[in-house]
Amino acid sequence: MAEYILLRHRDIPGLDQLETYRQNGGFEAWRKVVSKMDPADVTNEVKASGLRGRGGAGFPTGLKWSFIDEQNWPHYVVANADESEPGTFKDREILEFNPYQFLEGVAICAYAIMANDAYIYLRGEFWQIANKLDQCIAAMESAGFLGDKVFGTKTSLHLHTHLGAGAYICGEETALLESIEGNLGQPRLRPPFPPAFGIYGKPTIVNNVETLTNVPLIISRGAGWYKSTGTEKSPGPKIFSLSGCVNRPGNYELPLGTTFRELIFDHGRGIPEERKIKAIMPAGASSSMIIANDVALATPMDYESVPKLGAQLGSASVIVIDDSVSIPWLLNKTVHFFTHESCGKCTPCREGTYWMMHLTDRISQGKATMNDVLLLQDVANQIKGKCLCALGEFSIEAVLTGIERFPADFEAVTVKSNS
Amino acid sequence: MNALLQKHADEIQVILAKYPADKAGKRSGVMPLLYLAQREYGYITKQALREVAEICEITETEVTSIIGFYSLYYDQPSGKYRVQVCTDLPCALRGAEEFLEKLCENLGIKVGETTPDGLIKVEAVMCLAGCDKAPVFQLQSSEGLEYHENQTVDSALELINKLGQG
Numbered sequence: 001m002a003e004y005i006l007l008r009h010r011d012i013p014g015l016d017q018l019e020t021y022r023q024n025g026g027f028e029a030w031r032k033v034v035s036k037m038d039p040a041d042v043t044n045e046v047k048a049s050g051l052r053g054r055g056g057a058g059f060p061t062g063l064k065w066s067f068i069d070e071q072n073w074p075h076y077v078v079a080n081a082d083e084s085e086p087g088t089f090k091d092r093e094i095l096e097f098n099p100y101q102f103l104e105g106v107a108i109c110a111y112a113i114m115a116n117d118a119y120i121y122l123r124g125e126f127w128q129i130a131n132k133l134d135q136c137i138a139a140m141e142s143a144g145f146l147g148d149k150v151f152g153t154k155t156s157l158h159l160h161t162h163l164g165a166g167a168y169i170c171g172e173e174t175a176l177l178e179s180i181e182g183n184l185g186q187p188r189l190r191p192p193f194p195p196a197f198g199i200y201g202k203p204t205i206v207n208n209v210e211t212l213t214n215v216p217l218i219i220s221r222g223a224g225w226y227k228s229t230g231t232e233k234s235p236g237p238k239i240f241s242l243s244g245c246v247n248r249p250g251n252y253e254l255p256l257g258t259t260f261r262e263l264i265f266d267h268g269r270g271i272p273e274e275r276k277i278k279a280i281m282p283a284g285a286s287s288s289m290i291i292a293n294d295v296a297l298a299t300p301m302d303y304e305s306v307p308k309l310g311a312q313l314g315s316a317s318v319i320v321i322d323d324s325v326s327i328p329w330l331l332n333k334t335v336h337f338f339t340h341e342s343c344g345k346c347t348p349c350r351e352g353t354y355w356m357m358h359l360t361d362r363i364s365q366g367k368a369t370m371n372d373v374l375l376l377q378d379v380a381n382q383i384k385g386k387c388l389c390a391l392g393e394f395s396i397e398a399v400l401t402g403i404e405r406f407p408a409d410f411e412a413v414t415v416k417s418n419s
Numbered sequence: 420m421n422a423l424l425q426k427h428a429d430e431i432q433v434i435l436a437k438y439p440a441d442k443a444g445k446r447s448g449v450m451p452l453l454y455l456a457q458r459e460y461g462y463i464t465k466q467a468l469r470e471v472a473e474i475c476e477i478t479e480t481e482v483t484s485i486i487g488f489y490s491l492y493y494d495q496p497s498g499k500y501r502v503q504v505c506t507d508l509p510c511a512l513r514g515a516e517e518f519l520e521k522l523c524e525n526l527g528i529k530v531g532e533t534t535p536d537g538l539i540k541v542e543a544v545m546c547l548a549g550c551d552k553a554p555v556f557q558l559q560s561s562e563g564l565e566y567h568e569n570q571t572v573d574s575a576l577e578l579i580n581k582l583g584q585g
Contacts, residue, residue: 086508125564167489182448182485183446
């Protein structure tokens with residue numbers, strides 16, 4: 001890509017300093033919305049840009065903003081910086097090196113939905129980043145960009161950081177809201193959705209860090225400019241977190257619609273030690289397992305194309321698996337993660353992940369028969385579609401597709417049944 | 420008498436000011452206050468638990484459940500430093516499990532144990548969002564939490580030696 005849109009710090013050194021950010025067009029969009037635009041026009045511009053939520057669901061951002069309940073006040077914005085999916089490390093780079101563009105996005109969203117307070121929920125492990133954001137917020141307040149009477153107008157906005165404390169489930173938006181309220185991070189039954197009933201029961205917009213970081217440039221350069229990258233239904237740039245069996249892992253900002261092959265072999269420089277690529281997990285540990293054949297590698301990474309491979313793009317955390325990796329071992333890893341992170345509120349997830357853990361332990365240790373593999377499949381299917389939130393569903397994606405698409409790996413580790 | 424409140428009155432006020440000035444807002448203070456208490460006492464002591472409950476106007480049982488739910492709160496003392504190595508899938512594909520095993524071997528402890536001098540506890544933890552820079556661990560102490568990425572057993576041992584001297 002010619003120019004970075006989200007990872008602009010890679011083009012502009014020192015962008016995490018307020019003055020440098022300002023000299024490079026920073027806060028112009030924020031100034032523009034506060035002094036010249038109606039809140040509804042801001043939402044409409046974001047709607048027109050086609051921006052879709054980058055946290056995983058791909059829901060149209062402007063449309064979400066337009067759902068805010070105008071009958072119930074005050075409104076809140078909550079930025080989801082609870083990045084915890086194995087394979088995902090994109091928001092962290094934005095927060096560490098381009099924090100002001102993110103904060104400007106939070107501010108613009110707050111203006112659009114007429115909120116005077118916004119919370120930034122960071123995972124507890126991001127303690128150092130939270131300290132840094134606190135300093136950035138203080139610097140913006142001193143400059144008159146935040147606080148009471150922003151830019152001398154009637155608009156007031158206060159941003160607050162809130163640290164989680166080590167719970168993957170708090171990335172789920174309603175669990176996150178519970179956590180800010182000082183409760184256990186357990187998901188709520190939905191509907192009502194946060195734009196109607198969010199934090200403290202008030203209308204709330206929850207957006208991912210990367211999503212909000214897109215917003216300042218959409219406002220300053222316009223929706224038409226934004227739509228010039230990416231695909232028709234998935235416009236704009238996306239940060240792909242590339243990890244696993246690849247020579248050059250890292251974050252790559254590329255247009256949505258870039259192929260798996262380009263990401264893994266051009267940017268990521270292929271597989272170490274000339275081994276062969278075996279599988280791709282495009283959405284972190286929550287992914288379905290894609291067989292990495294020519295069709296898959298030629299597939300564009302956008303919200304419409306990846307489902308044709310029986311998977312989801314999700315947060316675009318591409319984990320590359322080579323032919324030295326045993327799928328039963330891999331499933332044991334992902335299932336252990338979800339078992340540990342299940343919040344315990346709903347039974348299918350709490351009990352199902354526990355049983356899947358014991359089954360994958362046994363299978364990956366070579367102590368199981370093919371009947372145990374069938375039982376694992378059966379347990380996974382019983383979790384499917386029965387959970388309160390997405391965590392339970394995420395826990396079975398790799399299990400079901402791994403068994404279905406890589407049967408030889410299971411035959412290799414199971415023992416013959418005596419029965 | 421609430422020792423936490425007395426000693427950190429200003430900081431507690433700053434924390435509570437982030438949230439609405441009502442009962443619900445006070446409750447929101449529980450997570451940041453538990454971090455404050457942990458910094459003050461090294462872990463969440465029974466006394467700290469009572470103090471946080473009192474400030475947030477919730478029951479001790481509710482605070483206890485919060486401590487139990489979230490993995491970064493500790494109600495037991497442990498090593499002065501916690502070395503927490505991520506061994507989730509992407510890190511494991513980059514040698515995190517071997518790293519953890521060799522590190523523990525060098526320290527003469529098993530995963531989850533503390534060195535005999537009470538200085539270092541080594542644990543395996545879930546994803547830290549550092550997958551491209553594995554092996555990665557976070558170093559936790561009462562002073563805070565910092566990331567160490569692209570580690571080797573040698574670089575980790577060097578850091579641990581420094582902690583022992585400092």
